[in-house]
Amino acid sequence: MKVEKSDIFVGERLLVKEASFNIEPKMLNLLIGNNGVGKTVILDKISDLDNNRPKEFIDFPNKKDIIYQTQGAGFIDEVTVATTLKLFGEMAGVDLVHDSSLPEMISRNLNARFGNLSGGEKRFIIIWSSLQIPRKLYLFDEPFANLDPYHVEQLMTLFYDELEKGKTILLTTHQFEGLVPEKTHITHIANQAIDFDGTMNDFMTHHGANLQSVLKEIAS
Ligand SMILES: Nc1ncnc2c1ncn2[C@@H]1O[C@H](COP(=O)(O)OP(=O)(O)OP(=O)(O)O)[C@@H](O)[C@H]1O
Secondary structure (H helix, E strand, C coil): EEEEEEEEECCCCEEEEEEEEECCCCCCCEEEEECCCHHHHHHHHHHHCCCCCCCCCCCCCCCCHEEEECCCCCCCCCEEEHHHHHHHHHHHHHCCCCCCCCCCCCCCCCCCCCHHHCCHHHHHHHHHHHHHCCEECCCCCCCCCCCHHHHHHHHHHHHHHHHCCCCEEEEEECCCCCHHHHHHEEEECCCCCCEEEEHHHHHHHHHHHHHHHHHHHHCC
């Protein structure tokens, strides 16, 4: 999956000029950049939200083969976690409630009302459940936003574990703690262009002594 020389517009406004980047299977693909550079707009286009994916977006799956978790998306507060899993399980065609790999954070909350969980617990359950539905591409917009370090670590581990199963995942983030450089692919948008597209190892080499200030700017 790749984007080749695509001018990314929102309405009449050009956000990124001649964007070219790759989405790598079995890597955690990160789309990074300061607030407002166009990351969500790009996810919207990849997901084919408006049935208008640009022709320069090449080899992406059909929209029905994509899971897109938008920023701040919740679920039904009134149902229990078990019912939440049951509903996702029906989409996945499997029994998630009795899944042997059910994370402890979910199994201990099975009888809790979804609305009573913490923000971090809710996010983890929705993302874990989404990843159990077989799809060709998973898009997550800022999955780490407002999570404490414990939940960030849990989610980070979950993403890398799921990649090992052959999944293709793209996410936007301002969070860099806990990334595994050799399993991470970075597309960095800056100054209305793709500033970097490649492995996290190469990203670190590319920025050298300036790396911390670059990451700090993106994280703020
Ligand atoms: N439907 C829309 N109509 C008009 N402007 C929009 C629309 N969607 C996004 N924009 C604008 O496009 C720019 C890019 O927005 P986008 O949400 O993609 O940024 P982002 O890189 O995801 O930022 P953040 O890190 O803050 O989430 C912003 O200036 C935003 O206001």
